[in-house]
Amino acid sequence: MALEKQSRAAFWVTVLPPTLWIAVFFLIPLGIVWAYSFGHNEGLTGVAITGTFDNYIRAFDPLYLQIFGKSIAVAGLTTLLCLIIGFPVALAIVFANEKMRPLLLLLVMLPFWTNLLIRTYALIAVLRTEGFANWTLAWFWNQGSTLAALVGLQPFPAYQPLELLYNNFAVVVGLVYVHLPFMVLPLYAALDRLDKSLMEASLDLGAGHLRTLFSIVVPLALPGIVSGVIITFVPALGAYLTPDLLGGTDSQMIANVIERQFKRANDWPFGAALSFLLMYATFAAIALRAYLTRGQPADGHGI
Amino acid sequence: MDQLAQRTQDAAAHKPIISFRNIVKRFGSMTAVDNVSLDIMPGEFFALLGPSGCGKTTLLRMLAGFEVPTEGSVLIDGQDMGETPPNKRPVNMVFQSYAVFPHMNVADNVAYGLKIDGLPKDEIKARVQEALDLVQLGPLAARKPDQLSGGQRQRVALARALIKRPKVLLLDEPLSALDAKLREAMRFELSQLQQKVGITFIMVTHDQDEALAIASRIAVMHKGAIAQLGTPSDLYEFPASRFVADFIGSVNMFEGTLIKDGADEAVIACPDLAPYSVHLPHSAPGSAGASVWVAIRPEKLNLHKNASEPPAVPDCPPAHNVARGEIKEISYLGDSSIFHVQLSSGQLLRVSRPNRSRYEQEHFGWGDTVWVSWAGSSPVVLLS
Ligand SMILES: Nc1ncnc2c1ncn2[C@@H]1O[C@H](COP(=O)(O)OP(=O)(O)OP(=O)(O)O)[C@@H](O)[C@H]1O
Numbered sequence: 040m041a042l043e044k045q046s047r048a049a050f051w052v053t054v055l056p057p058t059l060w061i062a063v064f065f066l067i068p069l070g071i072v073w074a075y076s077f078g079h080n081e082g083l084t085g086v087a088i089t090g091t092f093d094n095y096i097r098a099f100d101p102l103y104l105q106i107f108g109k110s111i112a113v114a115g116l117t118t119l120l121c122l123i124i125g126f127p128v129a130l131a132i133v134f135a136n137e138k139m140r141p142l143l144l145l146l147v148m149l150p151f152w153t154n155l156l157i158r159t160y161a162l163i164a165v166l167r168t169e170g171f172a173n174w175t176l177a178w179f180w181n182q183g184s185t186l187a188a189l190v191g192l193q194p195f196p197a198y199q200p201l202e203l204l205y206n207n208f209a210v211v212v213g214l215v216y217v218h219l220p221f222m223v224l225p226l227y228a229a230l231d232r233l234d235k236s237l238m239e240a241s242l243d244l245g246a247g248h249l250r251t252l253f254s255i256v257v258p259l260a261l262p263g264i265v266s267g268v269i270i271t272f273v274p275a276l277g278a279y280l281t282p283d284l285l286g287g288t289d290s291q292m293i294a295n296v297i298e299r300q301f302k303r304a305n306d307w308p309f310g311a312a313l314s315f316l317l318m319y320a321t322f323a324a325i326a327l328r329a330y331l332t333r334g335q336p337a338d339g340h341g342i
Numbered sequence: 343m344d345q346l347a348q349r350t351q352d353a354a355a356h357k358p359i360i361s362f363r364n365i366v367k368r369f370g371s372m373t374a375v376d377n378v379s380l381d382i383m384p385g386e387f388f389a390l391l392g393p394s395g396c397g398k399t400t401l402l403r404m405l406a407g408f409e410v411p412t413e414g415s416v417l418i419d420g421q422d423m424g425e426t427p428p429n430k431r432p433v434n435m436v437f438q439s440y441a442v443f444p445h446m447n448v449a450d451n452v453a454y455g456l457k458i459d460g461l462p463k464d465e466i467k468a469r470v471q472e473a474l475d476l477v478q479l480g481p482l483a484a485r486k487p488d489q490l491s492g493g494q495r496q497r498v499a500l501a502r503a504l505i506k507r508p509k510v511l512l513l514d515e516p517l518s519a520l521d522a523k524l525r526e527a528m529r530f531e532l533s534q535l536q537q538k539v540g541i542t543f544i545m546v547t548h549d550q551d552e553a554l555a556i557a558s559r560i561a562v563m564h565k566g567a568i569a570q571l572g573t574p575s576d577l578y579e580f581p582a583s584r585f586v587a588d589f590i591g592s593v594n595m596f597e598g599t600l601i602k603d604g605a606d607e608a609v610i611a612c613p614d615l616a617p618y619s620v621h622l623p624h625s626a627p628g629s630a631g632a633s634v635w636v637a638i639r640p641e642k643l644n645l646h647k648n649a650s651e652p653p654a655v656p657d658c659p660p661a662h663n664v665a666r667g668e669i670k671e672i673s674y675l676g677d678s679s680i681f682h683v684q685l686s687s688g689q690l691l692r693v694s695r696p697n698r699s700r701y702e703q704e705h706f707g708w709g710d711t712v713w714v715s716w717a718g719s720s721p722v723v724l725l726s
């Protein structure tokens with residue numbers, strides 16, 4: 040009896056502080072923002088919560104719908120590129136020898152431990168007009184030109200630096216770079232769990248590597264692929280810093296619009312409504328994942 | 343019938359279906375397979391037998407193409423496999439874990455290899471049906487692997503490999519995941535199946551009973567090398583080393599010195615058996631004075647009631663091939679009993695007696711002092 044009481048006390052002592060923390064610093068503010076989304080500005084600083092749906096109706100204005108659509112497209116492209124790049128990377132780590140594997144995983148995770156701002160500025164240094172990318176391309180261009188002159192051809196015209204920064208291209212590059220670990224890690228977990236003898240059996244039965252990849256590895260890793268896609272897509276959809284720093288005037292995503300409502304436009308109710316629409320989109324993605332992986336045993340078999 | 347004719351023909355031609363030539367396989371500094379040369383004839387049911395870690399699986403995987411030998415070459419049907427990838431070799435494998443594809447039903451699993459070969463649909467269908475019937479899985483064709491028992495999954499793996507009509511079927515511990523009863527039943531089925539399809543089977547196992555029961559020939563492996571190669575009865579009755587004698591079946595082993603070595607008589611003095619000696623009606627390996635080991639199987643020992651004189655052994659001088667001791671323990675196994683007899687030297691002898699009669703006339707009990715004897719033809723003399 041005493042033990043039960045003690046363990047109940049221990050239960051509350053361990054559960055209460057984090058619950059309070061989440062309530063005070065997450066749920067309550069979230070509730071306030073949610074309430075704001077049904078209000079309108081009053082004066083310079085006040086918000087009157089009137090239960091109006093005006094903010095949501097305004098959010099369906101073509102201007103904002105188009106930005107929503109564009110955000111989804113950019114996040115989708117980012118996710119696709121992450122999948123295409125991340126799958127071979129995860130596969131290579133799974134098949135790397137045991138000594139190399141922790142090192143390779145560390146390399147994948149290393150960017151996580153660097154501030155996003157620093158990583159983004161580093162990318163600016165790479166992509167800008169006199170950046171490393173253009174510098175390298177110029178070097179090759181000039182070598183090619185010299186070579187052409189050597190064999191008696193016309194030397195090339197002077198190198199024109201590529202516009203790599205402050206456009207949609209830069210945003211996608213930045214998002215892929217930032218979100219790649221989100222894709223690689225769940226893929227790695229799924230592929231690592233996969234019984235290697237299944238792949239060997241496929242080879243043994245006459246299948247080539249590509250056939251084995253698409254008939255055996257991909258179907259069995261599907262829950263991991265779905266996880267990776269959702270885990271990448273959700274933060275990419277809400278990306279703020281990357282489009283802000285790397286994008287041009289036409290590359291703003293929904294998070295940039297939200298930020299503008301809260302700050303420059305000082306329209307908190309509308310910002311709140313946009314925020315919640317973004318959150319509902321996220322929930323939809325997570326629900327889709329639950330639906331796609333329903334009834335899955337945890338060992339990654341099936342579908 | 344024509345399969346049998348074919349087999350005899352192949353055997354007559356003496357062309358091995360599999361040849362390992364001086365195979366060495368190292369993983370880093372560790373040698374897993376150490377200079378193995380081995381020929382396997384068409385139609386054999388060949389077993390690779392040995393303790394855990396002796397390199398059996400590695401040898402099999404080199405045949406399948408999953409490992410490349412560090413040195414030496416593997417020939418399948420006379421062709422050097424070199425670095426031929428697994429999907430281009432005329433052999434198929436049944437994996438220890440069965441490796442049945444969990445996302446495909448039984449029929450799709452079995453059809454997988456033929457679909458890759460791009461066979462027409464109706465031919466695939468007919469052959470899948472045939473393969474499933476062969477392993478008696480016809481009614482389960484639509485099941486998913488997670489709805490199958492271990493034995494059924496193993497049959498799927500068998501059917502999936504056999505449907506490719508390989509020249510050689512490789513089996514890595516095919517029965518180790520099954521329970522004892524099923525294992526025994528599947529042993530019989532495997533050898534029946536092998537006779538029916540007439541394909542060479544090569545099976546890896548660490549279970550000596552299994553190897554003795556189904557293989558036509560066995561290679562006993564020890565630390566990456568072949569310790570002995572022979573038929574099951576060769577290995578059991580004529581082990582070439584202490585390792586083989588001990589690994590296959592159970593054995594009583596005595597260290598001794600060859601004190602007399604004639605053309606038709608040899609005598610070995612073993613300190614554990616003193617004052618009696620071991621007498622053989624034939625010559626022994628090694629020369630007089632050599633230190634040797636004497637191995638005797640438990641079922642070749644006889645028990646006698648206590649008496650002041652040792653029992654007489656036919657065709658054997660008195661005071662040879664006998665020992666006296668006390669029964670320390672009796673293990674009743676149903677069909678037989680194992681008596682643990684402790685000699686005055688402290689050595690324990692294992693004596694096996696069949697339980698022929700339900701009412702034992704000649705009763706031996708715990709603590710009885712008994713005589714043990716054996717025929718001169720029973721001991722095996724080993725030099726290593
Ligand atoms: N890929 C590998 N890398 C390093 N060492 C290996 C590898 N595969 C096998 N070995 C080593 O080679 C030796 C032989 O292994 P193998 O799997 O052939 O043994 P086995 O006879 O099949 O044993 P078991 O009965 O336990 O399956 C073992 O010591 C094992 O640790």
Ligand SMILES: [Mg+2]
Nearest residue numbers: 398399400546
């Ligand atoms: Mg093994």
